[in-house]
Amino acid sequence: MNKFAIHEGENVRFLRTVRQFNQKQLAEEMGGNWNQQKVAYWERQPKIKVGLLYQFAAAIQVPIYILQKPRQELAQSLLMPEKQLVDRNPNVKQMHRKINELYHRLLLSQIELYRLQYEEGFGR
Known part of the structure; x- marks a missing residue:
């Protein structure tokens, strides 16, 4: 799929x-039927009413x-959300913290993986 x-x-x-x-939890939040x-x-539909x-x-x-953004922009907006959006919405702030x-x-695990591969390669 095109990232845009x-x-x-x-x-x-x-x-x-x-x-x-x-x-199931989202369905409960949606309510009704x-x-x-x-x-x-x-979630499989490219376009939603x-x-x-x-x-x-x-x-x-x-x-x-946020739901109407291309995937690339969606990821960027979650990693670096607009300050006023974060300041006004504690849920977005919480999501931003969790993503970070x-x-x-992930970065720490990658560093550890590279370290282990390096040590294994040199037989330490």
Whole structure:
């Protein structure tokens, strides 16, 4: 997939996982007649009706425009969110902290992997 293509369903899935919701939990947040299968269906859809997109945004607790970004911009906006958005929305601030924490852990694990490979290569 083109990194600049907009796939709203994948954005919903990505942000749901960042918020550490499973599909069933998101369905509960959506309320009404929502279930895991319905969430899974919409996460596969490249385009979601605006009214439904507003519901997803509210359930995931992000502004709707975040769900309408290309994947590359979505990742960038989560790594470096606009200051005013972070200051106003504690959920975005929490997501930003979690993403940074996970990225830091990933970098540390990569460093450790390279160190082990290096030592193994030189027979220490």
